[in-house]
Amino acid sequence: MRACTLCSREARGFYYTHQLRPDRYPTYPFCSLRCLNASAAIAKRNHGVIDKTELEIQAIKAARRNFAEVLTELGLMAPFHDRTPEEIDRIIEACIDGFQEAMRRETLNDDIPF
Protein backbone atom coordinates (compact mmCIF):
# COMPACT_ATOMS: atom_id res chain seq x y z
CA MET A 1 0.00 0.00 0.00
CA ARG A 2 1.23 3.52 -0.80
CA ALA A 3 0.58 5.99 1.98
CA CYS A 4 -0.65 9.53 1.52
CA THR A 5 2.32 11.92 1.67
CA LEU A 6 0.52 14.25 4.04
CA CYS A 7 -1.62 12.20 6.42
CA SER A 8 -0.33 8.61 5.93
CA ARG A 9 -3.75 7.21 5.16
CA GLU A 10 -3.99 4.94 2.14
CA ALA A 11 -3.21 6.80 -1.10
CA ARG A 12 -6.12 6.74 -3.55
CA GLY A 13 -5.03 7.74 -7.00
CA PHE A 14 -4.17 11.40 -6.39
CA TYR A 15 -0.69 12.48 -7.41
CA TYR A 16 1.27 15.69 -7.38
CA THR A 17 4.43 16.54 -9.31
CA HIS A 18 5.68 20.09 -9.13
CA GLN A 19 5.21 21.89 -12.48
CA LEU A 20 4.27 18.47 -13.92
CA ARG A 21 7.98 17.77 -14.39
CA PRO A 22 8.68 14.27 -13.06
CA ASP A 23 12.18 14.46 -14.55
CA ARG A 24 13.00 17.31 -12.16
CA TYR A 25 10.71 16.81 -9.14
CA PRO A 26 9.51 13.85 -7.08
CA THR A 27 5.93 12.59 -7.56
CA TYR A 28 3.88 12.30 -4.36
CA PRO A 29 0.80 10.12 -3.78
CA PHE A 30 -2.25 11.34 -1.82
CA CYS A 31 -5.46 9.97 -0.30
CA SER A 32 -7.65 12.89 -1.35
CA LEU A 33 -7.88 16.14 -3.25
CA ARG A 34 -7.78 17.92 0.10
CA CYS A 35 -4.37 16.50 1.04
CA LEU A 36 -3.14 17.04 -2.52
CA ASN A 37 -4.13 20.72 -2.53
CA ALA A 38 -2.62 21.38 0.90
CA SER A 39 0.63 19.72 -0.19
CA ALA A 40 0.73 21.52 -3.52
CA ALA A 41 0.72 24.81 -1.59
CA ILE A 42 3.67 23.56 0.47
CA ALA A 43 5.54 22.35 -2.62
CA LYS A 44 5.17 25.77 -4.26
CA ARG A 45 6.82 27.43 -1.27
CA ASN A 46 9.43 24.69 -0.96
CA HIS A 47 10.93 24.28 -4.48
CA GLY A 48 8.74 21.30 -5.39
CA VAL A 49 9.64 19.31 -2.30
CA ILE A 50 7.19 18.19 0.36
CA ASP A 51 9.24 17.52 3.46
CA LYS A 52 6.98 15.41 5.62
CA THR A 53 9.44 15.35 8.51
CA GLU A 54 9.42 19.14 8.62
CA LEU A 55 5.61 19.13 8.43
CA GLU A 56 5.38 16.61 11.25
CA ILE A 57 7.66 18.67 13.45
CA GLN A 58 5.44 21.71 12.88
CA ALA A 59 2.26 19.68 13.46
CA ILE A 60 3.57 18.18 16.70
CA LYS A 61 4.50 21.65 17.94
CA ALA A 62 0.98 22.80 17.13
CA ALA A 63 -0.44 19.80 19.03
CA ARG A 64 1.42 20.83 22.22
CA ARG A 65 -1.10 23.60 22.75
CA ASN A 66 -4.09 21.23 22.58
CA PHE A 67 -2.28 18.81 24.87
CA ALA A 68 -1.64 21.57 27.43
CA GLU A 69 -5.31 22.63 27.26
CA VAL A 70 -6.52 19.12 28.07
CA LEU A 71 -3.99 18.75 30.89
CA THR A 72 -5.22 22.02 32.36
CA GLU A 73 -8.87 20.97 32.05
CA LEU A 74 -8.16 17.67 33.80
CA GLY A 75 -6.04 19.35 36.49
CA LEU A 76 -2.95 17.40 35.35
CA MET A 77 -0.68 20.30 34.48
CA ALA A 78 1.43 20.05 37.65
CA PRO A 79 3.10 16.65 36.95
CA PHE A 80 4.01 17.84 33.45
CA HIS A 81 5.19 21.28 34.47
CA ASP A 82 8.90 20.40 34.73
CA ARG A 83 9.01 18.20 31.64
CA THR A 84 10.98 19.30 28.60
CA PRO A 85 9.24 20.05 25.27
CA GLU A 86 10.99 16.92 23.90
CA GLU A 87 9.32 14.75 26.54
CA ILE A 88 5.93 16.29 25.80
CA ASP A 89 6.52 15.66 22.09
CA ARG A 90 7.25 11.99 22.82
CA ILE A 91 3.81 11.62 24.40
CA ILE A 92 2.14 13.36 21.46
CA GLU A 93 4.11 11.26 18.95
CA ALA A 94 3.17 8.04 20.76
CA CYS A 95 -0.53 8.94 20.40
CA ILE A 96 -0.14 9.84 16.74
CA ASP A 97 1.85 6.67 15.93
CA GLY A 98 -0.71 4.47 17.67
CA PHE A 99 -3.56 6.21 15.91
CA GLN A 100 -1.97 5.97 12.46
CA GLU A 101 -1.00 2.32 12.89
CA ALA A 102 -4.52 1.43 13.94
CA MET A 103 -5.98 3.40 11.02
CA ARG A 104 -3.68 1.61 8.59
CA ARG A 105 -4.62 -1.80 10.02
CA GLU A 106 -8.32 -0.99 9.80
CA THR A 107 -7.94 0.25 6.24
CA LEU A 108 -6.12 -2.92 5.19
CA ASN A 109 -8.81 -5.07 6.79
CA ASP A 110 -11.44 -3.10 4.89
CA ASP A 111 -13.32 -2.61 8.14
CA ILE A 112 -13.93 1.04 7.37
CA PRO A 113 -16.39 1.68 4.55
CA PHE A 114 -15.44 4.56 2.26
Ligand SMILES: [Zn+2]
Ligand atom coordinates in the same frame (compact mmCIF):
# COMPACT_ATOMS: atom_id res chain seq x y z
ZN1 LIG B 1 -4.07 12.30 3.01
